[in-house]
Amino acid sequence: MEAKQMQLQNFFIFIIDCICILISYILACYIRFGNMWGGYNKTIVLVRLVILFFSITIIYFISNPNRRFFQRQTKQEFISVLKNTLLLGAIVTMVAFLMQDAQDYSRLVYLYFCCINFFMSYISHLLYKRYMINIYSKGIGARNILVLTTIDRAEVICENIKENNSWNINIKGLILVDENTLSEISGIPVVSGYSNMMEYVKKNVVDEIFIHLSSQIKLPIKNIIKELETMGIIVNLFINVFEMEISSQRELEKIGNYYAVSFAPRIRSFKQIFFKRVIDIVGSIVGLVITAVVTVFLAPVLLIESPGPLFFSQVRVGKNGRRFRIYKFRSMYMDAEKRKEELMSQNEMEGLMFKMENDPRVTKVGRFIRKTSIDELPQFWNILKGEMSLVGTRPPTEEEFLQYEGYHKRRLSTTPGLTGLWQVSGRSNTKNFEEIVAMDIEYIDNWSLKEDIFILFKTIGVVLKGKGAS
Numbered sequence: 001m002e003a004k005q006m007q008l009q010n011f012f013i014f015i016i017d018c019i020c021i022l023i024s025y026i027l028a029c030y031i032r033f034g035n036m037w038g039g040y041n042k043t044i045v046l047v048r049l050v051i052l053f054f055s056i057t058i059i060y061f062i063s064n065p066n067r068r069f070f071q072r073q074t075k076q077e078f079i080s081v082l083k084n085t086l087l088l089g090a091i092v093t094m095v096a097f098l099m100q101d102a103q104d105y106s107r108l109v110y111l112y113f114c115c116i117n118f119f120m121s122y123i124s125h126l127l128y129k130r131y132m133i134n135i136y137s138k139g140i141g142a143r144n145i146l147v148l149t150t151i152d153r154a155e156v157i158c159e160n161i162k163e164n165n166s167w168n169i170n171i172k173g174l175i176l177v178d179e180n181t182l183s184e185i186s187g188i189p190v191v192s193g194y195s196n197m198m199e200y201v202k203k204n205v206v207d208e209i210f211i212h213l214s215s216q217i218k219l220p221i222k223n224i225i226k227e228l229e230t231m232g233i234i235v236n237l238f239i240n241v242f243e244m245e246i247s248s249q250r251e252l253e254k255i256g257n258y259y260a261v262s263f264a265p266r267i268r269s270f271k272q273i274f275f276k277r278v279i280d281i282v283g284s285i286v287g288l289v290i291t292a293v294v295t296v297f298l299a300p301v302l303l304i305e306s307p308g309p310l311f312f313s314q315v316r317v318g319k320n321g322r323r324f325r326i327y328k329f330r331s332m333y334m335d336a337e338k339r340k341e342e343l344m345s346q347n348e349m350e351g352l353m354f355k356m357e358n359d360p361r362v363t364k365v366g367r368f369i370r371k372t373s374i375d376e377l378p379q380f381w382n383i384l385k386g387e388m389s390l391v392g393t394r395p396p397t398e399e400e401f402l403q404y405e406g407y408h409k410r411r412l413s414t415t416p417g418l419t420g421l422w423q424v425s426g427r428s429n430t431k432n433f434e435e436i437v438a439m440d441i442e443y444i445d446n447w448s449l450k451e452d453i454f455i456l457f458k459t460i461g462v463v464l465k466g467k468g469a470s
Contacts, residue, residue: 010066014056016128017084020120021052028112055091059084061271062449070129071163077125085118144205145236146191148175148224149212151182157212158186172206177217194219198227212238268447275449280383283390283456287380294377298329298369306363308334311378316395319415324387326395327378331366332359373463379418391452392417393440411440414447424458 025048059065065084072080089110149157154174161171173191176182182190192200201209209228213219225235299310312330315323362370369375382388388395395416396404422439443451 009069010060013066013069013125013128014060016124017056017121018053020117020124021056021088022049024113024117024120025049025052027116028109031112032109051092052088055088056084058091059087061275063087064271069125070133074126077129078122081118081122081125085114085121088117089114144170144172144207146173146175146201146206146209147171147188147212148194148197148209149177150214150217151176151178151180151185153212153214154185154188157210158188162186172204175200175209177213177219201228201231201233206233208234208236210236210238272449276389276452277386279449279452280386280389284380284383287377288384291377291380294374298365298374302329302363302365302369305365306330306333315398316416317398317401317412318387318395320412321401321409322387323398324382324395326388327381329369329375329378331363331370331375332361333363376418383418386415389415389417391419391455393420393443394423408437410444411437414444419455419459421455424455424462 029045063084065080147154147157147161154176158171158174161169171188173189174185175192175194175197176190177194179193180190184190191204211221211224213221221237225237228235295310303310309330312328312332313325314328316326318324366375379388383390392415393411395412401412420440421443422436425439
């Protein structure tokens with residue numbers, strides 16, 4: 001229920017922001033040129049408005065600007081709207097530059113638009129918030145909730161709901177299972193005990209009941225829910241499993257007709273997964289174009305030094321143990337795999353990886369393309385297919401994977417990447433496998449789209465400085 005309300009809330013604020021953008025652009029054109037078209041072709045103006053609407057949509061998907069909207073104070077709202085306005089301006093500028101439309105923009109229209117849109121958005125947010133909290137929440141749209149709990153939990157529950165309250169939740173009162181003489185707790189009235197709860201619900205305005213009880217309290221919960229259902233009352237049952245001392249994030253899932261609580265180290269939202277995949281697809285297409293150009297120049301010199309296939313492929317282990325075939329420009333002689341056994345005693349890595357600084361199996365051209373990371377370019381094909389991502393953890397060989405301990409597999413709980421945290425952290429030359437695992441887990445636990453973009457830019461710097469893998 002709350003998730004649907006949050007989606008509705010975000011949608012209304014999004015519509016308000018879009019209206020502010022439209023009005024701001026029209027006013028900016030009027031102030032500068034005296035008419036809403038600003039001396040431009042109508043089609044161009046409509047295209048620019050579409051760009052503005054597209055930009056605010058991108059901002060909503062990436063940064064979720066309405067997070068804790070109703071809990072934000074005036075100053076916090078000011079800062080939030082300012083950030084959105086600056087980000088909107090940056091995206092529009094970038095799109096205009098890419099479309100070669102920037103030279104046709106009136107700088108004053110652009111300046112007026114940003115200023116007007118900031119003040120309109122800020123004021124409309126404050127007015128909307130005041131209306132929803134002070135007026136609408138007290139009327140038809142309010143969710144009047146009773147909390148069924150025990151004395152020892154009541155205060156914590158009330159404070160938690162108040163702190164994280166949305167505009168439409170109105171705690172009408174507490175129903176305590178324990179015998180007590182209290183009239184209120186944390187400013188919320190105690191309206192009933194368990195014995196006369198149904199009588200109170202029948203005679204008062206109640207939309208929902210939130211049941212928050214320890215598993216030690218033996219009440220006929222099934223019968224309570226059924227009786228409340230007959231009155232048309234929504235029942236929200238606290239799931240005791242959420243009290244378990246497990247650090248994982250939790251989420252309610254439906255498997256078949258069964259509801260289950262999912263425990264995971266990191267639960268990613270749909271929009272995060274969506275945008276990561278969009279970035280991967282766009283990046284892989286650009287990367288494949290670059291790969292095609294490089295292939296034309298690289299193929300002759302590579303094949304002259306070492307006749308054989310231009311590309312090297314090998315089975316690697318991806319997300320949660322999925323096998324896939326990875327592709328690279330061949331940087332070793334044809335008998336490289338056979339010679340690996342002979343060189344195992346010279347392995348410079350501590351743990352379940354093989355690495356040699358001056359590997360004799362690598363050709364002269366191969367040494368160059370490894371140092372510049374050119375050998376990795378064909379993996380853009382793996383990224384386009386969804387087997388890999390631009391940023392992630394490096395996929396191990398099957399031989400390495402079969403030696404993993406249980407905690408090692410956690411580094412495979414995300415899609416493997418072309419680059420990653422440990423490659424750009426200044427510790428890419430580490431010779432300790434456990435250190436690599438620790439950095440991979442750090443990446444997984446703290447993952448965000450911003451972190452991925454940061455790693456991508458840092459990777460470019462690392463490659464340009466010639467610090468790629470050797």
